[in-house]
Each structure stands twice: as structure tokens, then as C-alpha cells.
Amino acid sequence: xxxxxxxxxxxxxxxxxxxxxxxxxxxxxxxxxxxxxxxxxxxxxxxxxxxxxxxxxxxxxxxxxxxxxxxxxxxxxxxxxxxxxxxxxxxxxxxxxxxxxxxxxxxxxxxxxxxxxxxxxxxxxxxxxxxxxxxxxxxxxxxxxxxxxxxxxxxxxxxxxxxxxxxxxxxxxxxxxxxxxxxxxxxxxxxxxxxxxxxxxxxxxxxxxxxxxxxxxxxxxxxxxxxxxxxxxxxxxxxxxxxxxxxxxxxxxxxxxxxxxxxxxxxxxxxxxxxxxxxxxxxxxxxxxxxxxxxxxxxxxxxxxxxxxxxxxxxxxxxxxxxxxxxxxxxxxxxxxxxxxxxxxxxxxxxxxxxxxxxxxxxxxxxxxxxxxxxxxxxxxxxxxxxxxxxxxxxxxxxxxxxxxxxxxxxxxxxxxxxxxxxxxxxxxxxxxxxxxxxxxxxxxxxxxxxxxxxxxxxxxxxxxxxxxxxxxxxxxx
Amino acid sequence: xxxxxxxxxxxxxxxxxxxxxxxxxxxxxxxxxxxxxxxxxxxxxxxxxxxxxxxxxxxxxxxxxxxxxxxxxxxxxxxxxxxxxxxxxxxxxxxxxxxxxxxxxxxxxxxxxxxxxxxxxxxxxxxxxxxxxxxxxxxxxxxxxxxxxxxxxxxxxxxxxxxxxxxxxxxxxxxxxxxxxxxxxxxxxxxxxxxxxxxxxxxxxxxxxxxxxxxxxxxxxxxxxxxxxxxxxxxxxxxxxxxxxxxxxxxxxxxxxxxxxxxxxxxxxxxxxxxxxxxxxxxxxxxxxxxxxxxxxxxxxxxxxxxxxxxxx
Numbered sequence: 001x002x003x004x005x006x007x008x009x010x011x012x013x014x015x016x017x018x019x020x021x022x023x024x025x026x027x028x029x030x031x032x033x034x035x036x037x038x039x040x041x042x043x044x045x046x047x048x049x050x051x052x053x054x055x056x057x058x059x060x061x062x063x064x065x066x067x068x069x070x071x072x073x074x075x076x077x078x079x080x081x082x083x084x085x086x087x088x089x090x091x092x093x094x095x096x097x098x099x100x101x102x103x104x105x106x107x108x109x110x111x112x113x114x115x116x117x118x119x120x121x122x123x124x125x126x127x128x129x130x131x132x133x134x135x136x137x138x139x140x141x142x143x144x145x146x147x148x149x150x151x152x153x154x155x156x157x158x159x160x161x162x163x164x165x166x167x168x169x170x171x172x173x174x175x176x177x178x179x180x181x182x183x184x185x186x187x188x189x190x191x192x193x194x195x196x197x198x199x200x201x202x203x204x205x206x207x208x209x210x211x212x213x214x215x216x217x218x219x220x221x222x223x224x225x226x227x228x229x230x231x232x233x234x235x236x237x238x239x240x241x242x243x244x245x246x247x248x249x250x251x252x253x254x255x256x257x258x259x260x261x262x263x264x265x266x267x268x269x270x271x272x273x274x275x276x277x278x279x280x281x282x283x284x285x286x287x288x289x290x291x292x293x294x295x296x297x298x299x300x301x302x303x304x305x306x307x308x309x310x311x312x313x314x315x316x317x318x319x320x321x322x323x324x325x326x327x328x329x330x331x332x333x334x335x336x337x338x339x340x341x342x343x344x345x346x347x348x349x350x351x352x353x354x355x356x357x358x359x360x361x362x363x364x365x366x367x368x369x370x371x372x373x374x375x376x377x378x379x380x381x382x383x384x385x386x387x388x389x390x391x392x393x394x395x396x397x398x399x400x401x402x403x404x405x406x407x408x409x410x411x412x413x414x415x416x417x418x419x420x421x422x423x424x425x426x427x428x429x430x431x432x433x434x435x436x437x438x439x440x441x442x443x444x445x446x447x448x449x450x451x452x453x454x455x456x457x458x459x460x461x462x463x464x465x466x467x468x469x470x471x472x473x474x475x476x477x478x
Numbered sequence: 479x480x481x482x483x484x485x486x487x488x489x490x491x492x493x494x495x496x497x498x499x500x501x502x503x504x505x506x507x508x509x510x511x512x513x514x515x516x517x518x519x520x521x522x523x524x525x526x527x528x529x530x531x532x533x534x535x536x537x538x539x540x541x542x543x544x545x546x547x548x549x550x551x552x553x554x555x556x557x558x559x560x561x562x563x564x565x566x567x568x569x570x571x572x573x574x575x576x577x578x579x580x581x582x583x584x585x586x587x588x589x590x591x592x593x594x595x596x597x598x599x600x601x602x603x604x605x606x607x608x609x610x611x612x613x614x615x616x617x618x619x620x621x622x623x624x625x626x627x628x629x630x631x632x633x634x635x636x637x638x639x640x641x642x643x644x645x646x647x648x649x650x651x652x653x654x655x656x657x658x659x660x661x662x663x664x665x666x667x668x669x670x671x672x673x674x675x676x677x678x679x680x681x682x683x684x685x686x687x688x689x690x691x692x693x694x695x696x697x698x699x700x701x702x703x704x705x706x707x708x709x710x711x712x713x714x715x716x717x718x719x720x721x722x723x724x725x726x727x728x729x730x731x732x733x734x735x736x737x738x739x740x741x742x743x744x745x746x747x748x749x750x751x752x753x754x755x756x757x758x759x760x761x762x763x764x765x766x767x768x769x770x771x772x773x774x775x776x777x778x779x780x781x782x783x784x785x786x787x788x789x790x791x
Contacts (some may be wrong), residue, residue: 044647052571053592054585054588054589055575055581055585056573056585056586056588058582117726176533217572230574230682231570231573231574236573240573240576240577244576244577245579249480250576250577251480252482253479254482254791255481256480265480266788266791267479267480267481267788268479268480268484268731268735268788269735269737269786270632270788
């Protein structure tokens with residue numbers, strides 16, 4: 001299976017067929033686009049940028065002192081997914097999310113998957129994202145991953161792959177919402193012509209979903225809060241946006257204190273209890289008493305409150321293990337083990353460099369592979385073989401040989417393309433897709449998501465920190 | 479509401495007020511140098527003093543010059559009270575309390591910051607100054623408009639207003655503190671052109687040279703000017719007006735929360751004093767002493783509000 005899928009210039013284009021006719025989901029949009037005045041679209045594109053800048057939809061790039069706030073470029077050609085395509089994706093995502101929760105429950109309780117020999121014990125227990133503090137503890141409602149953002153890539157008409165599961169703290173949902181808002185402001189007519197499924201109720205659904213998993217002892221309307229590291233965090237805009245849209249408090253660690261066995265926030269009238277904490281800080285920074293003693297962001301003692309069942313933390317501590325790329329490579333086994341069925345959505349074939357045969361293969365085929373750190377994210381610390389220089393590959397090979405267990409490798413997928421607006425018209429660019437999933441007593445998948453697009457011609461790196469942009473993502477009603 | 483949010487709102491509005499006040503002080507300073515034939519760089523001494531940054535200026539600049547003073551007041555990041563520093567601080571606070579603000583208010587603050595950052599990217603030429611001052615005033619006005627037009631009149635509003643008026647009272651008191659000697663009847667030679675100039679400058683630094691004329695029928699006397707800035711409760715930058723607003727907003731907070739703090743007592747005492755005194759009383763006590771005491775009280779009130787409403791851990 002691990003054969004080269006190719007980085008051919010003839011990537012699958014989601015809008016146009018080879019014969020220059022539009023693909024079906026794009027038919028109406030293409031017709032509309034063809035009748036548009038280009039100058040007007042360029043103006044609209046600038047308007048969109050101004051809307052984003054004015055609204056303050058910015059993110060911080062670490063290490064850029066001079067320009068500490070950046071805009072994520074927004075392309076105004078939507079990415080369109082048909083209802084049929086979406087149904088398959090949604091089924092696959094639901095299956096996967098259910099499996100992830102069952103997996104987390106299992107590794108923190110009976111560990112049947114290890115005993116069944118499907119996953120090596122050391123991969124779980126030696127993993128730094130595995131939290132022994134969670135062993136034997138069942139979070140309220142048995143839910144570990146309240147919010148998931150499954151990264152999906154496409155290589156053909158029916159070829160979809162899951163690239164990452166993002167079960168810890170998936171970000172970007174505010175862009176999904178703001179992109180739609182911006183599109184509706186700029187091109188209301190498009191939403192009359194196309195039956196686009198709405199995404200705007202996400203904040204409501206999120207609040208309901210979080211509130212429904214309040215601790216059993218909570219009486220009355222559960223008090224929900226979003227925990228942010230503060231205004232200098234790269235995703236601060238999103239934290240504030242979500243708190244605002246849900247109508248809940250946006251708190252920092254310094255606002256919170258454990259009093260009488262509850263987590264309470266300092267208000268102008270005194271300390272008031274919180275029932276559900278949607279935390280946008282990493283496990284390490286949650287509780288200095290349990291994790292990092294030097295952390296100034298955390299709330300001392302919150303893990304004790306959690307373990308005694310007096311607060312819900314979303315996502316649960318210890319879910320980060322699902323984002324480990326070595327664990328990812330076992331997802332087909334994990335899905336089958338817990339759901340009893342084959343995974344509906346495929347994994348990208350993955351070589352675990354910890355295995356000598358795989359390492360040998362990877363080293364011999366570096367020029368055609370993508371190599372990633374198992375704990376990495378944001379597109380940092382990875383090698384894209386086909387576009388790297390010889391020297392970069394040689395340097396990376398040394399790193400690989402020194403710490404093979406820290407890396408996995410995948411074929412360079414020829415990601416599908418969607419056109420973006422460029423100076424001379426439109427040009428295809430590679431995209432991925434992150435739909436957002438809410439888990440409570442049910443699994444809700446928001447019809448849409450964040451489409452990230454590599455703005456540089458030929459580039460496969462879609463991360464906003466590395467020159468990626470975004471598009472509005474339409475799921476059609478059909 | 480979080481104590482930190484109340485703190486953020488309070489400081490956000492203090493900084494917006496301060497930015498506008500600094501712009502007004504510069505405006506008055508420029509005006510003075512334009513209208514006087516013997517204008518000197520030393521004229522900026524009083525402006526820097528009124529802005530409360532005279533000593534800090536000396537740390538950065540070896541000598542007093544009008545362009546250095548203007549640059550220091552407008553856009554020097556080393557000056558925490560420069561217009562640019564204030565707007566950045568206001569916007570950072572607004573970002574922190576984003577969930578307490580309407581979209582319109584947030585965007586007005588954010589656009590003010592975007593606009594002024596652009597304006598202040600390089601040192602201003604003296605020919606550009608009138609337009610820059612105008613931009614600052616207009617941006618501050620847009621924030622005020624968005625705020626008044628869209629915000630719910632709840633505790634969020636109250637903390638924002640209290641910040642505005644504590645800052646404003648402090649600013650007006652400072653101007654008086656620096657220029658009090660011009661307003662002493664014993665020293666000033668009523669009617670001299672120098673006095674007229676100084677008086678007008680004081681009134682300009684609180685944007686009140688026109689309204690003063692309406693209220694006192696164009697009669698420029700030191701006692702009337704002092705009265706206007708201290709005791710006249712219709713003058714929106716006077717100490718009495720500021721304290722009426724502070725007391726009424728604290729009163730709303732007291733009703734909303736069902737409890738009062740030391741701050742309520744302090745603010746009412748100061749207001750009563752401002753309402754019951756005459757200018758003669760103030761002059762008898764000594765204008766300088768009166769102002770100094772007021773500034774101390776005003777700072778204490780700020781501290782009591784922070785304590786009462788749990789601004790800090």
C-alpha cells in the first residue's frame with residue numbers, strides 16, 4: 001500500500017474537470033463567477049481583507065517581533081462539497097470520533113487494546129502525552145474529546161484521507177464562522193442561488209454540548225467558561241470570539257482559584273463557581289501542582305477538583321495522545337477494534353521510523369516522502385521531500401538516524417486543488433479540510449469546516465504560520 | 479463580571495481619555511506658540527508638566543525643544559502616556575475585555591489603533607500636526623459614539639464611565655496644578671495680554687474656550703476660569719461634573735450588586751465638597767493646596783475601586 005502516490009502537476013481539481021467543464025457541485029458557482037467583472041472581484045477581495053483587519057481577526061506569529069499580528073489571507077472563491085460527498089465524510093468522521101473516545105476510555109482503564117496486542121504498550125505508557133493522572137478516572141458523561149477537528153485531504157473524486165485527528169484543542173473554527181459571515185456580506189446573491197448548509201449555529205451547539213456534560217453535582221444552569229492563556233496567545237482572537245458568541249466568560253488562570261473543592265472565578269462580587277471549563281491551554285499548563293510547577297497559566301489544584309467530579313474540563317486532560325502521529329498510524333486498527341468495522345475513511349499510509357525496516361525505506365526514499373515529528377504540529381519541524389534541497393534532505397536524514405522514534409513518514413500526497421483568485425485570473429492551489437465535531441451524548445458534525453489553502457503555486461503546506469490562507473467551505477444541500 | 483474584566487474596562491477608558499487629553503494639551507501648546515510673537519521652546523515645559531511627564535522627558539531628551547516635546551507626547555513608546563502608548567494600551571485592554579464590548583465599540587477602538595499606528599509610523603512634520611491632532615480627536619469621538627450608541631447600561635458601562643471620569647478629573651486637576659499661579663487674583667495682573675494668553679491656553683486644553691464665553695458672558699477673570707474648571711457642574715471636564723458622574727455610576731453599581739464599598743463614601747464626600755464650596759472658600763484654603771489634595775483623593779478613590787471590585791488578585 002505504501003507506494004508513491006505522486007506529486008504530479010495533474011492534481012485533482014475540485015472545481016474543473018479535465019475538459020474544462022465545471023464539476024457538478026461547482027456548476028452554479030462557476031456560472032455566476034463567469035459572469036462577474038474581475039475588477040469587482042479584486043475590489044471585493046480587498047474589502048474582505050479590510051473587514052478582517054477591522055474586526056481584528058488576526059493571529060500572532062511567534063518570533064516575529066515587528067509584526068506581531070497577522071491576517072490569515074482569505075480567498076473569496078469558496079470550496080464546495082456536494083451533499084453526497086459530505087455524507088460519506090460525515091459517516092467516516094463520526095466513526096473515527098467514536099473510536100477515539102472508546103480508545104481513550106480504554107487506555108485509561110482496562111487497556112484491552114494493549115492486551116489484545118494491537119498496539120505496543122510502550123507507545124502508550126512511554127508517551128509523554130499519556131497522563132497517568134487520568135488512569136481509572138471517568139470524565140463526566142464518559143466524553144474525552146468534546147471538540148474534534150479532523151483534518152482531511154483529498155486526492156481524487158472518491159479518495160479522501162484523514163491526515164490528523166486533532167483531538168486535543170483544534171483551532172480555526174472562528175475562521176470557519178467569520179469566512180462565512182464575510183462571504184454572506186459580500187455576495188448575498190450566491191446564497192440565494194446555492195443551497196449552502198448553515199454553520200452559524202456552531203457557538204450555540206458548542207454551548208449546549210458543553211453544558212450537557214456538566215458534572216453530576218451541578219444544579220441549575222451550568223456555568224461555562226473558556227480558559228485562554230491571554231491576549232498574547234496566537235489563537236486569542238478565537239478564544240474571545242467563542243466566549244463572546246456563546247455568551248460565557250473568557251477567563252485566564254489568574255482569574256481562577258480552587259475554593260471549597262470547586263473551581264471559582266474572581267468576579268466583581270466575589271468568587272463564583274464554574275461547572276464546565278472549555279480550556280484552550282495545553283495539559284502541561286493546566287495545573288502546576290500536577291504538571292508543570294513553573295507554569296503561571298494554570299490553576300493550582302484544578303486536577304483534584306476534576307478528579308472529585310466537581311468540574312468538567314473540555315477536552316479532557318490526556319486526550320493529546322490521539323494527536324501523536326505514531327498513534328495515528330494505528331488508527332485503522334483502533335477504529336476496527338472499537339467499532340467492529342473497517343474504517344470508512346482511510347489513513348494516509350504511514351511509516352513508523354522507529355521500525356528498522358521502515359526507517360531504511362524512508363531514508364532511501366526521502367525525496368518523495370513527507371517526514372513529520374510525532375509530537376509536531378503547525379507544519380513545523382517537517383520535511384517535504386520533493387521540494388526540499390539535497391542539503392536539507394541530508395541534514396534531515398541525520399536527525400532521523402539520531403532519533404528515529406520521533407518521526408513518521410508519509411507519501412507526498414497530491415492534494416486536490418481549488419482555484420484561488422490571483423492577479424491574472426484564477427489558479428489552482430492545494431487545499432485541505434478541517435470539519436469540526438462536537439461530542440456529547442451524540443456526535444454532531446458541522447456541515448462545513450475550515451478549508452486551508454497553500455497560496456504558493458505547487459506548495460503543499462497549508463498552515464497559516466507558513467503562508468497558508470483560508471476559504472469559505474460550502475456543503476450543499478442535495 | 480470578572481474582576482479582571484472590570485479592571486480592563488476601567489483602564490481601557492482611562493487610556494482613551496488620556497490619549498485625547500494629551501492631544502488637547504498639544505493643541506493648546508501649538509496654539510500658544512502660534513499666537514505669541516515671543517514664543518519659546520520653554521512654553522512646552524508647562525505642557526509636559528500638565529501631561530505629567532516633565533521629568534521623564536529629560537531622561538530621553540537633553541534639551542527642551544518644541545518638536546521633541548511634541549514627538550515625545552505623541553508617539554514615544556518610552557512615554558507611557560504618549561498618545562500612541564495610550565491607544566495601544568487601550569486596545570490591549572479592549573482585546574482583553576473583548577467579550578464585554580459591542581462589536582461597534584471594539585471595532586472603533588481597533589480602527590483607531592490601526593489608523594494612529596499608521597499616522598505615527600514616522601515622526602510628524604510640524605505642518606502635519608493640525609491634521610494629526612484632528613485625527614486623534616475624531617477617532618476618540620468615534621469610539622465614544624459607538625460606545626454610547628450601542629452599549630447596554632449595565633455594570634460594564636459603569637466601570638467604563640468611572641475610568642473615563644477618574645482620568646478626566648485627574649487631567650483637569652493637573653492642568654490647574656501646573657497653571658494655578660496664573661489664576662491667583664493677587665499675583666495676576668488682570669487684563670494683561672500675557673494673562674489673557676495663559677487663560678485662553680488653559681481653556682483650550684480642556685476644549686472650553688468657546689463654552690466659557692457663553693457661561694461667563696465673555697468676562698475673563700481668574701476666579702471665573704477656576705470656577706468653570708472646578709465647581710461648574712455643567713462643564714463636562716470640570717471636577718464637579720466628573721464627580722457627579724463617578725458618584726452616579728458607583729451608585730448604579732451599588733444597586734446592581736447590593737453592596738457598597740469605601741469608594742462610595744470617598745466619592746460622595748468629594749462630590750459634596752465640590753457642590754458646597756464657593757470659589758472664595760477654595761481661594762481661602764489656597765488653590766494650590768486644594769488641587770493637590772484633590773489629586774491625592776482622586777488617586778485614593780481609584781485604588782478603593784480596584785480593591786472593592788476585585789480588579790486584582
